[in-house]
Amino acid sequence: MGVVNFQKSAYGSAHSVEFYINLALVIETGRQFSAWLNNQAVPTVPSAFDDVWSIRLDPPPRQGRDHFDRWQFGDGSACSLICAEVIETVLTMAMRTFQTLLNRESLLEILEDMGGHMMFGGALAHLDPQTLRAVILSDYGVTKELTAALQHVAEDARQHEFAGSDTWARTCRAVIEWVTARTAAVESTGGHLTKLRRAVPMTVP
Structure with a gap:
């Protein structure tokens, strides 16, 4: 399962909100193993915390941006521009990535050939x-x-x-x-x- 997670940053101010956009790959057998290992019930709804792989989506570069992985919205921000950038980035990156990772045979081939390297620029978690x-x-x-x-x-x-x-x-x-x-x-x-x-x-x- 592919999960798109919006995470509020600890940074920001009274006039702006900074946030991250995270992609996570959740595998049902991985959730079952993790629950078994921790002697817990399998959560009803998968979340980004059940991930076996994750990556953060960077906002597109443009003038005035000084953080490579944090998005910002606040007073003076062009709402339509921010929304368009978020939608375009998520649709482009998430769809392209999950089309590969949610194909079991493709995922198994990737895992076989990784050789200790990160997967699609992201990080493997837990296993x-x-x-x-x-x-x-x-x-x-x-x-x-x-x-x-x-x-x-x-x-x-x-x-x-x-x-x-x-x-x-x-x-x-x-x-x-x-x-x-x-x-x-x-x-x-x-x-x-x-x-x-x-x-x-x-x-x-």
């Missing part, structure tokens, strides 16, 4: 490309691609444990546990799952 790829692939049941992704995540967990990064190592192991249980349930039911209970203990293939 790195391969762990996110494994979470998405869990919708398909057991596949060679999923097995390879889980092996990558398992190796990542071992490397972080060796380096003393216990928090990320636990996240990697949690991904493996959740994905393994989910794909087993998908295989047994032959359908799409909306919920998954937490299982213990965690195991790494």
Whole structure:
């Protein structure tokens, strides 16, 4: 799901409002994993806080603008100009970006080829490309691609444990546990799952 979020800035004054326009990519399996990991219910309505990727849209350059990512509206502003710029920027950037990212096969290809780089100039949140790829692939049941992704995540967990990064190592192991249980349930039911209970203990293939 693509989310367009308008965020008020802490800056501004009594005569003007500054704000950001954020694009966020929300993936249902990612929401389910995050809720499971935190032992919470899946929120009814997705929000920008459920993102696996996000980016801020810069206002178009013109005279008088001195912030690259903050939009401003206030006394003396041309309302029609600001509205036109917001609509044009959101329609152009959001539609073009989400047409690619909301295609699952295209997204999986992007995640496979990222190699640690940012996606579409934005930032990956919560999960790195391969762990996110494994979470998405869990919708398909057991596949060679999923097995390879889980092996990558398992190796990542071992490397972080060796380096003393216990928090990320636990996240990697949690991904493996959740994905393994989910794909087993998908295989047994032959359908799409909306919920998954937490299982213990965690195991790494």
